Amino acid sequence: MKSAAKAQQAEDSAETGAQQIRDAIREAIVERRLSPGTKLSESDVGNLFNVSRTLARAALQALSYEGLVSVEKNRGAFVAYPSPEEARQIFSARRLVEPGILREAAARITPDDIAHLRQLLLEEGRLMSERGQTARRAEIKASGDFHLMLAAISGNSIMQRFMEELVARSSLVIALYGQSTASSCGHSEHGDIISAIEANELDRACQLMLHHIAHIEADLDLRERKSLGLKEAFEL
Amino acid sequence: MKSAAKAQQAEDSAETGAQQIRDAIREAIVERRLSPGTKLSESDVGNLFNVSRTLARAALQALSYEGLVSVEKNRGAFVAYPSPEEARQIFSARRLVEPGILREAAARITPDDIAHLRQLLLEEGRLMSERGQTARRAEIKASGDFHLMLAAISGNSIMQRFMEELVARSSLVIALYGQSTASSCGHSEHGDIISAIEANELDRACQLMLHHIAHIEADLDLRERKSLGLKEAFEL
DNA sequence: GTGCAGAAAATCGTATACAATATTGCCGTC
């Protein structure tokens, strides 16, 4: 049943070029090749992907629904620049839903799933030790994939989509407010969570998840940096 | 701060005509003037609102992101026809997030908010006793508004938007699979939840909320109705 | 009369064109 749904989605997802553009831009944002605030002009995007403004616009609109891009009337689209308040809400939402997702995932998890999770962890660890931009980008993605995999295991595609949005937006927040140059996600904590699930200690797993999210948030410096900073930048 | 955010949103929401069309169609779907499966041709929508296909298409795309409309490649857009599995996921998601939302809302609720909630309840009750299509439609909307108001009080605009999606999709599910002709939401249960919040009995309020959602779900007949039913329709 | 093939119609996917709005640079005036 799930595979059938996925197959159908896969066959439909190839439907339009806008989808591909949207995915490409989203990936660029999540991997931080595009910085918050960057202008995404419709013409530029169109030229870049060799399509008309129509498709570029559709892609940008789609990204705005996910909160990754903000479009301002008659001004254009920009990579989202989440405010501190927005950042707090994103993590508040994650604290709210992730324990629940974890519980549902634990109820349906198979040994196969656990193997996949551990493999993901391994990959993540490998990337962490590597140097270089590409490795760093892959690591960022992998660390989010852990949370997404849990959502996928939960079997609820609605929550899965929601988590995808939250993880992507979290990446933006970390890019903006993250302090430590270290990994965005405490790597070992992922492993601890898996272990707790495996040991069927659900409450502990949820606690670990909450702590994990708290750790990520603790690494942020959520001070209101008003965009008026252009003045301050010269008042130094 | 919140009001500022809302004001900005309000001033931006008037930005484009597609937004208005999207809202109009969504309202029609939620109030069940548009039945699941109804075809929404881009041309028809455009003509109906006296805009070009471009805007009609944008509106339909937007609705598809919310799960209220499903667009099939080269075939067109239709009012979503949620499968039983989808319906289960929608309510599963609501069970997952609504207690959390309620807790956050309770932490920030003001006497003013409670007054608003009670007023909403009163309105709901009044509509329930009335006869007529328009009253019924207003009642459907009001019963959803209770849940949305809680999300609004929680102060997390991300969760609020998510709840808007879930409530709207729930309306579709109830239209499709609901059995009782009665209200979509047990009216009295809303009042009980408010009372529990007011009495600061948070755990009880959450329990009531879960029961409430369960009641709605219990009124559904989530049997797989294959679209092959056109045969059965004549084999009766 | 039934079934299939081909054409006609309708609808969607994408590109281009035009209108409206915001931004930028320029020039005249004070």
Place this chain on the structure above:
DNA sequence: GACGGCAATATTGTATACGATTTTCTGCAC
């Protein structure tokens, strides 16, 4: 030389146009 207004430019908002795909209808063969 600084400020304010106007024109030029760039960018978005919307409409129209054209090609591609699907659906439907028609007509011919069996």
